[in-house]
Amino acid sequence: MKYFVTPAVLLLCGTLVLYPLFFVVTQSFNVGDPETFPPAAYGLDNYLNLPDDARILGNTAFVALLATAMAVLFGFILAWILTRTLIPGRGVLERLLELPYYMTPLVGALAWGVILGPKTGLANQLGQHFFGHDLADIYSPYGIAWVMALFEGTVAFVMIAAAMKSMDPSLEEGARVLGAGKLKIALTVTLPMVMPGVISATIFVFAEMLGSFAAAFVLGIPGRFYVVTTAIWEATFSYPPDYGRAAALGLSLFIAMLAMLGLSRLILRRGSYATITGKAFRPRALGVGWLRWPLLAFCWGYVALSVALPLAALLLTSFQRFATAILPQSIFTLANYRNALQMGALGSALANSLVLGLAVATIAVPLASILVWIIYRTKARGGRFIEGVVMIPQAVPRMVFGLGLLWAWLSIPIPIYGTLWLLGIAYLTVLMPLGVRTLAGVVLQVDRGLEECARVCGASWLYQMRSVTLPLLRPGMAAAWLLIFIAGVRELGVSLFLMGPNAKVIAPSIVNSWLSSSSELSAAMALLQTLTIFVAVAVLFAAVRSVASGALGGDEPI
Amino acid sequence: MRDPHTPMIEVEALELRYGSVAAVNGVSFAADKGELVTLLGPSGCGKTSTLRAIAGLEEPSGGRISLGGTVVYSAAERRNVASERRGVSMVFQSYAIWPHMNVFDNVAYGLRVRRLPRAEVEQQVMRALALVQMQDYATRSAVRLSGGQQQRVAVARAIAFSPEVVLFDEPLSNLDAKLRAEMRVELRELQRRLSFTSIYVTHDQEEALAISDRVIVMNEGRIEQVGAPRELYNRPQNRFVADFLGAANIIPGRVRGGATANGEAMFETAGGHMIRVRAGGPLRGDEDAAAVRASYIHLAAKAPPDAANVAVGLIERRHFHGDFIEYRVRWPAGQLIVRTPPTGVLEEGQEIALWFEAEHCALLEPARRSAPTSSPRRR
Numbered sequence: 001m002k003y004f005v006t007p008a009v010l011l012l013c014g015t016l017v018l019y020p021l022f023f024v025v026t027q028s029f030n031v032g033d034p035e036t037f038p039p040a041a042y043g044l045d046n047y048l049n050l051p052d053d054a055r056i057l058g059n060t061a062f063v064a065l066l067a068t069a070m071a072v073l074f075g076f077i078l079a080w081i082l083t084r085t086l087i088p089g090r091g092v093l094e095r096l097l098e099l100p101y102y103m104t105p106l107v108g109a110l111a112w113g114v115i116l117g118p119k120t121g122l123a124n125q126l127g128q129h130f131f132g133h134d135l136a137d138i139y140s141p142y143g144i145a146w147v148m149a150l151f152e153g154t155v156a157f158v159m160i161a162a163a164m165k166s167m168d169p170s171l172e173e174g175a176r177v178l179g180a181g182k183l184k185i186a187l188t189v190t191l192p193m194v195m196p197g198v199i200s201a202t203i204f205v206f207a208e209m210l211g212s213f214a215a216a217f218v219l220g221i222p223g224r225f226y227v228v229t230t231a232i233w234e235a236t237f238s239y240p241p242d243y244g245r246a247a248a249l250g251l252s253l254f255i256a257m258l259a260m261l262g263l264s265r266l267i268l269r270r271g272s273y274a275t276i277t278g279k280a281f282r283p284r285a286l287g288v289g290w291l292r293w294p295l296l297a298f299c300w301g302y303v304a305l306s307v308a309l310p311l312a313a314l315l316l317t318s319f320q321r322f323a324t325a326i327l328p329q330s331i332f333t334l335a336n337y338r339n340a341l342q343m344g345a346l347g348s349a350l351a352n353s354l355v356l357g358l359a360v361a362t363i364a365v366p367l368a369s370i371l372v373w374i375i376y377r378t379k380a381r382g383g384r385f386i387e388g389v390v391m392i393p394q395a396v397p398r399m400v401f402g403l404g405l406l407w408a409w410l411s412i413p414i415p416i417y418g419t420l421w422l423l424g425i426a427y428l429t430v431l432m433p434l435g436v437r438t439l440a441g442v443v444l445q446v447d448r449g450l451e452e453c454a455r456v457c458g459a460s461w462l463y464q465m466r467s468v469t470l471p472l473l474r475p476g477m478a479a480a481w482l483l484i485f486i487a488g489v490r491e492l493g494v495s496l497f498l499m500g501p502n503a504k505v506i507a508p509s510i511v512n513s514w515l516s517s518s519s520e521l522s523a524a525m526a527l528l529q530t531l532t533i534f535v536a537v538a539v540l541f542a543a544v545r546s547v548a549s550g551a552l553g554g555d556e557p558i
Numbered sequence: 559m560r561d562p563h564t565p566m567i568e569v570e571a572l573e574l575r576y577g578s579v580a581a582v583n584g585v586s587f588a589a590d591k592g593e594l595v596t597l598l599g600p601s602g603c604g605k606t607s608t609l610r611a612i613a614g615l616e617e618p619s620g621g622r623i624s625l626g627g628t629v630v631y632s633a634a635e636r637r638n639v640a641s642e643r644r645g646v647s648m649v650f651q652s653y654a655i656w657p658h659m660n661v662f663d664n665v666a667y668g669l670r671v672r673r674l675p676r677a678e679v680e681q682q683v684m685r686a687l688a689l690v691q692m693q694d695y696a697t698r699s700a701v702r703l704s705g706g707q708q709q710r711v712a713v714a715r716a717i718a719f720s721p722e723v724v725l726f727d728e729p730l731s732n733l734d735a736k737l738r739a740e741m742r743v744e745l746r747e748l749q750r751r752l753s754f755t756s757i758y759v760t761h762d763q764e765e766a767l768a769i770s771d772r773v774i775v776m777n778e779g780r781i782e783q784v785g786a787p788r789e790l791y792n793r794p795q796n797r798f799v800a801d802f803l804g805a806a807n808i809i810p811g812r813v814r815g816g817a818t819a820n821g822e823a824m825f826e827t828a829g830g831h832m833i834r835v836r837a838g839g840p841l842r843g844d845e846d847a848a849a850v851r852a853s854y855i856h857l858a859a860k861a862p863p864d865a866a867n868v869a870v871g872l873i874e875r876r877h878f879h880g881d882f883i884e885y886r887v888r889w890p891a892g893q894l895i896v897r898t899p900p901t902g903v904l905e906e907g908q909e910i911a912l913w914f915e916a917e918h919c920a921l922l923e924p925a926r927r928s929a930p931t932s933s934p935r936r937r
Contacts, residue, residue, distance in 0.1 A: 449654035452615050455641040456648040456725075457668035457715070467667070471658045 009374060013389045016429045020404030021396065027407060028247035046248035053231065053249065059141065060227040063216065064209035066145035071153025072202045074302060079161035081299060087292045093299050100306040101154045102533050104490045106507055107526040108151035109218035111310030112138050114317050114519055122313055139223045147215040150306045156205045163197025200264045207260035211253060211397035213493055218514060228253050229399050236403065236497065250400035258395045311530070318524035336524035349504035350528060352420060356505065357488035360427040361481045368435030369477060372443050387436070394433040398493025401430055406497045418500025426494045431487050435480045442476025482540045486533055564627040566591045566755040567612065567723060573620035574607050581607040582618070583779035592753040594746070598766040599776035600802070605759045609725050612757060613648050614641030625723060647721035651728040653712040655700045661687070661711050662696040668719035686718035689748060706737050713745070717752060726758040730765065742769050763803045767791060775799050791851070795838060796923045800849035807894050809848045813921065817841050822916045827891030833867045834916035847922045852897040854918035857885065857910050865913040873908045887912060
């Protein structure tokens, strides 16, 4: 069986992952008619033309750098406050800081568009009313970077907090015993220890920002401000489509991101003296005295700007016929929700997204479990190679992957383009790394002896799996299921290219509604998506908790 | 019935490689029914790999393993019986208590796998739990046990289905010193009472000496010496064993002349001092070291008239250890470590007489390969 499974898995994963990429590479060298495949003529023109897009590349770098700087700054301060200081309500804050991730950059961008859109934005209306001019223009590079930092920067907080948490407090105590003061310790011990984590997080976030689409799309298109991802979108959907340019841009982006992610990993591995000891530490938290009020204000201010204010703005707008902050003038209505739900397309888009999320999560989790088991638990050859192939989609910008899938499946005589089936396959491919990473963390924590002991006790492989391995993995599988489900419901980058008129999903529908209809309707749709995710998270968290406690508690014999 | 002379466990010329590294390199030994044989050695010596090969958890690259006369692994016959069909049982270093089951279900696992009727499962589980004094914890969740209790449950689980062979992989290494000492007495009692055959892996020489019928000292994938605990302690054959077990003084030098009728030989130390030593067998002539245990050396103001190997010593350092006092004594052949009962304390700088029986000074085989010897290992 060992000899059969690895090649089979490799073949399947290879097809799903590498086949679309092959198309992107081929298309980038296509200098003939972009709509015939295989290409009639090959050449380097698409790459040689890249300098024409220098403005776009410059825009991308500028926005990504600015967003990264803000995200890392926010992330560092928040991580420090929440892991190393004694401020009240740390638990609640930590929970709330997860919310921007669930909200998605698309919803965030829509919300900030509603707040600070020129002239029509709610805050700008107030500005006009009271000061006679706009407060700020969110439809600008700075606005894009701001929204990206708020809604995609959460990962910086998570990574830096992890680095700060895993630092052995005795390292600081050692310096203190040797006579160093608080500032001296911070500069000579704490900072150097945490630095590799911070640098690694910075590069990782920068790579993410380079591949980010939603904010640049919602806030950049009105002002004709393009970054690489939105340029790819434009090249694909304008007429005539310029697939070669899209592919060349996409591959350049892919290579830049891959290099960044590789660098980030390298730095983390080389430089993390403090982090890998396998011991659990309780970092010593500082009493900060009067300083806790400004720190608290910073945390709550962040939550307000990234969660409360955007949701409130969307809520207000979605119930109005015309968005206005001047309440006496507003006409409240439920029409937007009625439209959103009755407009056949959207109702079905939400349903489709939920169905896809459920189905993909349900298929991906067992599949990822088997993969992880092959990679980490059997001595099957090529386990690491499988891991490498499966994880590739993580490094490929979603847009680029979507393009590849589009071309790959258009050129196959199986008529699934424009159906939910293709979306399902695409989701499975791009979300698999998430499942594998989550489950790998769980599998590696399960002591191998637990499984071996079952075998020595006389259990067959199947019996061991059923009675020991699967029950132990259950909480991890539930968590992976939840993550994939959320990622599926909010998926945008791949869906944008693969959605058909009869197979709509929610995130691209919001984009389309925003392009073609009113912001009030889009707000209603965005809120519906957010609400769906929040409810799903709440329900599933409760479920996961009961599954997990079922695995670990319970005094009564079964 | 099996031939009574067939050993319960027989390992022949076992080899096990991890990639290009040979973890076990031609190991052969046997254990008779009811015997407790310990594999002792430093980490990386191949003891755990050998044990796991017997359990069927590692696939060897050569040799043969038989259990109760049945071949379960044979490189020549390309046979490797799956772990679950070997009928052995094992206690893991990490205890491997399943956190999602309670104590009863953990212990019942091996019985349920064997599809025993419910009533019998219950009876056997309670018997096993009673043997380790855990009968009151049957319904306790496994995660709410202390380390010592988990250890007991692991043992109960291993013996519940009455296996003929129980393998122990450093079962006590995660317990604190006091509990460890108690548990090893209990384990030995249990093994004698149920008379199962055991292979016991440990790196703790004290544990090995206390618990075993026979000890196999391993190093770098090979067997250094096999013997009963007292035999190994009193008559180490080579530097490695002398050094690894207990506190020994290794005295470099060379043999002079042949062995006498009573098995003794003359040995000239590096400093030119002559002592009488015990020769294990016929002399080879190139022996270059002898070993004497720190606790077999006597110190006094004056040696009795019939004492052997008498020399003048100078107490250089004294360390009080509680159960014994350790002295560093300068003598004509260099320095000796001497342990005496904590009565009759000698002063640093005092000149004394020291002596030891030739019987207690074992001539060591010359180094087989570049054996890693260092200063005497102290415990």
